[in-house]
Amino acid sequence: MPNIQLAWLIALLTYSVQVLADDSGSGYQLGRGYTLGDSGIHLGGYANAQMHSQGPSPTGFSLEDLSLFVSWDNGSKLRYFSETEVEDGLSIKEGQSLTTGLAKFRLERLYLDYLVNDNVTLRTGKFLTPIGQWNLMHASPLVWTSTRPVATNNLFAEHATGIMLQGVIPLSERSIEYSVYSDYTSSLDPKRGDAPNFDNAQGLRLRYSLYDNLQIGFSYADFALMGDTNSRNHLTGLDLAWSYQRFAINSEIVYRDSNSLSVSQHAWQGYIQGVSPLTESLYAVGRYEFFDQAQQQTGEAEVLGLAYRPTPSLVMKVEYRLGKHNRQLAPDGLFASFTVLF
Amino acid sequence: MRNLGTILIRLIAVYLMCFSLPGLAVESLALVTHPSSNLNSLSLETIKLVYLRKLMLASDGSRWIPLNLPSTHELRRAFSISLFKKLPEEQESYWNEQYFQGLTPPQVLASEEAVLRFVAITPGALGYVQKHSVDDRVKVLQIISIADLN
Numbered sequence: 001m002p003n004i005q006l007a008w009l010i011a012l013l014t015y016s017v018q019v020l021a022d023d024s025g026s027g028y029q030l031g032r033g034y035t036l037g038d039s040g041i042h043l044g045g046y047a048n049a050q051m052h053s054q055g056p057s058p059t060g061f062s063l064e065d066l067s068l069f070v071s072w073d074n075g076s077k078l079r080y081f082s083e084t085e086v087e088d089g090l091s092i093k094e095g096q097s098l099t100t101g102l103a104k105f106r107l108e109r110l111y112l113d114y115l116v117n118d119n120v121t122l123r124t125g126k127f128l129t130p131i132g133q134w135n136l137m138h139a140s141p142l143v144w145t146s147t148r149p150v151a152t153n154n155l156f157a158e159h160a161t162g163i164m165l166q167g168v169i170p171l172s173e174r175s176i177e178y179s180v181y182s183d184y185t186s187s188l189d190p191k192r193g194d195a196p197n198f199d200n201a202q203g204l205r206l207r208y209s210l211y212d213n214l215q216i217g218f219s220y221a222d223f224a225l226m227g228d229t230n231s232r233n234h235l236t237g238l239d240l241a242w243s244y245q246r247f248a249i250n251s252e253i254v255y256r257d258s259n260s261l262s263v264s265q266h267a268w269q270g271y272i273q274g275v276s277p278l279t280e281s282l283y284a285v286g287r288y289e290f291f292d293q294a295q296q297q298t299g300e301a302e303v304l305g306l307a308y309r310p311t312p313s314l315v316m317k318v319e320y321r322l323g324k325h326n327r328q329l330a331p332d333g334l335f336a337s338f339t340v341l342f
Numbered sequence: 343m344r345n346l347g348t349i350l351i352r353l354i355a356v357y358l359m360c361f362s363l364p365g366l367a368v369e370s371l372a373l374v375t376h377p378s379s380n381l382n383s384l385s386l387e388t389i390k391l392v393y394l395r396k397l398m399l400a401s402d403g404s405r406w407i408p409l410n411l412p413s414t415h416e417l418r419r420a421f422s423i424s425l426f427k428k429l430p431e432e433q434e435s436y437w438n439e440q441y442f443q444g445l446t447p448p449q450v451l452a453s454e455e456a457v458l459r460f461v462a463i464t465p466g467a468l469g470y471v472q473k474h475s476v477d478d479r480v481k482v483l484q485i486i487s488i489a490d491l492n
Contacts, residue, residue, distance in 0.1 A: 031438060032446060042446065071444040075405050081444035118399040139442050142435075168396045170387045177396070212427060312434035341438060 031141075031313025031341040033069065040074035045083075046341045048140035054333030062091035064337070065140065067108065077115040083108040107188055109159070123164040123181075126188040129198075130164075130179040130205035131156055131219040132239045132252040139341075144275050144283065144307050146317050146337040150291040150299070150329045151269035155256040156221060156235055157198040161188045177207040186226060199224040203235075215241045219254075231260030246277040267292040275307075283307045285319065291329060299325040305335075313341040370473040370487050371421055374458070374480035376465045384468075384483040390425055392468060394436070395445050400466060408448035409457055409469040417454065421470050424488050 028034055033044025045068040053059040066089050072080040088102040111125030128136050134152035137143065164181035183201040203221030210216060219237035224230075237254040253270035271289035278284050287303040305319025318336040326332065373389060375381070380402055384392075391397035392406045400406055411418040413430035422430050437447050451457050457469035462479035469480075476482055 032441060035446075042444075044441065046442075069442075069444060073444075075407070077399070077405070079444070115399050115405075117403065118397055118401055121398070137439050137442060142439055142442060168391055170385070170391065170397075173387055175387060175391060175396075312438055341441065 030311065033342070040072050042069075042071045042073070044069045044071075044342065046139050046141050046339065048337055048339040050146055050335065050337040052146075052333055052335045054331045055327070058094035058096075060091065060093040062102075063089040067139070079113040079115075080111075081113070082110040110188060119167045119169055121166050123166060124162075126159055126161040127164060127181075129157055129160045129201075129203070129221070130166075130181065131203070131221060131235065132237050132254065133217065133241055133250060134252065140337060140339040141313060141315055141341045144273065144285045144317070145287065145303055145305055145319050146335040147303060147319065147321055147330070149252070149271040149273070149287065149289045150301070151252055151254050151271050151289060153195070154291065154293075154329060155196075155233075155254055155267055155269060156223065157183075157189075157196045157201070157225070159189060160198055160201055160203075161185050162201075174209055179205045183223070197226045199226045199229045213243045217241075228260050231258055233258040233260070246275075246283070248275040249273070268298075273303075278306075281308055281310050283309065285317075289323075289330070293325075293329060296328065297325045299323060299329055301326045301330040315339050370485050371417065371424065371470045372473045372476045372482045373468065373470050373484040373486065374461050374476060375468050375483055376461060376463075377479070377481045378465055379481055379483075381483060386425065386484070386486070389468075389484060393425065393448060395440060395448070404466040407464060407467040409460060409467060410448045410450045411454070411457065411470075412450055412452065417470065417472065420488055421486070424486050 033042050035042050046065070047063065047067075048065040049061070050064040051059070051061045064087065066086040068084050070082050085106040085108045087104045087106055090098060090100055091102050092098045107126065109126055109128065111123050111127050114122045116122055128138075130136060132152055134143065134149060135158055138148065138152070138158075140146070160181055160183035162181060162183040162185065164179055166177070166179040168175050168177050181201075181203055183198045186197060186199065189197050201221055201223030203219065203223070205217065205219045207215055207217040217239040219235070219239070221235045223233050223235070225233065233256055235254055235256040237252060239252040240250070242249045249272070251270070251272040253268070256267050258265050269289075269291040271287055273285065273287040276284050283306065285303070285305045285307055289301050289303075291299045293299055301321055301323030303319050303321045305317060308316045316338050318334075320334050321330060322332050323330060373384060379400070381400065388397065393408050395408070398406060413419075419429055422428060422433070426433065440446070451460060451469070454471040454475050457471055458475070458477070458479055461467040461469045468483075470486075473485060
């Protein structure tokens with residue numbers, strides 16, 4: 001019976017995407033959202049349905065994310081953006097029936113941007129922590145795998161709430177992007193299970209394009225985590241993104257040292273991921289990751305998968321993850337997802 | 343000998359450009375803005391950043407309004423290759439990422455004449471047309487020679 005419901009869900013999702021795509025002739029374009037007349041308000045978002053089969057756990061399927069973007073920009077120096085997410089809106093597990101009982105509403109992002117001058121923008125509100133590449137582009141239609149590398153959110157909080165100065169500084173024929181931020185409140189942060197939340201934080205990120213197809217990034221953060229406010233953590237990260245035609249390599253490495261007694265005092269984590277086209281729409285993806293973890297040996301995981309991208313806004317992915325000392329943070333298993341920007 | 347090599351490379355670049363953009367009779371593009379702009383020129387890197395929507399404000403504090411032609415328009419394709427070394431469809435993943443940050447691609451107008459009319463009445467607008475299409479309704483900030491950029 002659950003399999004029939006699962007089939008219905010997939011059919012419904014596929015039909016919805018088809019309907020949305022057919023709207024392109026009337027001004028709507030899939031993956032670009034919808035502008036409300038001359039109001040400056042733009043609506044959009046993405047959906048991600050995921051199936052996973054991990055070790056002894058029952059196979060499960062869920063509408064993992066349904067995110068709605070609302071932005072406003074009327075051409076003045078002020079801009080607004082918010083992302084509200086329903087997590088696990090629909091879910092089903094082997095031997096159980098379809099439920100909405102696990103659904104959670106999250107305020108993922110909410111901020112106002114003020115354009116100070118051509119090189120400086122002031123952002124106030126809740127935003128993604130600018131550490132590495134993945135955390136800033138973590139939406140499922142933008143990444144190549146259903147699973148997320150441990151290094152991209154295990155040692156720091158995914159969000160910061162406070163103020164950030166950011167911008168681009170042209171340097172001769174290249175430019176450098178920067179972000180400097182300070183987190184000083186948790187009032188917009190929902191409780192997220194074991195996910196770390198900042199109590200307070202300061203940090204910066206720099207990103208430089210060595211060539212048009214090669215970018216390097218540097219991140220630094222000094223922070224205290226909720227539940228462990230007496231300890232300071234210092235995190236340093238390096239990242240790299242290279243692409244050539246449709247091939248791509250991405251890598252991130254982070255190091256955190258802490259004076260906390262409750263977490264590992266020194267931790268390294270990182271990954272390297274390669275993407276290679278197989279046909280016009282099909283890609284092979286491989287990733288290796290390692291991660292120091294508290295009270296266990298350093299974990300490792302390898303991911304091998306396929307991603308089918310018939311249009312830039314629509315991706316279907318399937319992958320298998322295998323590793324050692326990885327049961328807690330990146331368990332072995334088969335993962336598949338269907339994801340669309342709308 | 344070295345000059346001969348340079349000439350050969352340029353000839354090959356022009357040959358490749360002609361074949362990758364069949365039927366395109368454009369030798370230069372003019373980047374144009376509103377005549378009241380206090381700018382006299384704009385570097386290629388700055389133009390790039392404005393069209394990628396990473397630079398929102400001009401040095402005088404006004405908002406940039408970059409304009410594109412439709413992605414199938416020959417001039418758009420020439421502009422895209424000249425500036426980004428990519429065709430418009432090869433920039434889709436970039437715009438997906440920007441969409442996640444709340445940014446949409448530059449506004450698209452149907453023709454060169456539409457670009458000229460829009461730029462003529464809109465301070466901060468930035469568009470491109472063929473060099474010979476420029477008239478006194480707009481101010482030229484940069485001439486992009488396709489061959490020079492390859």
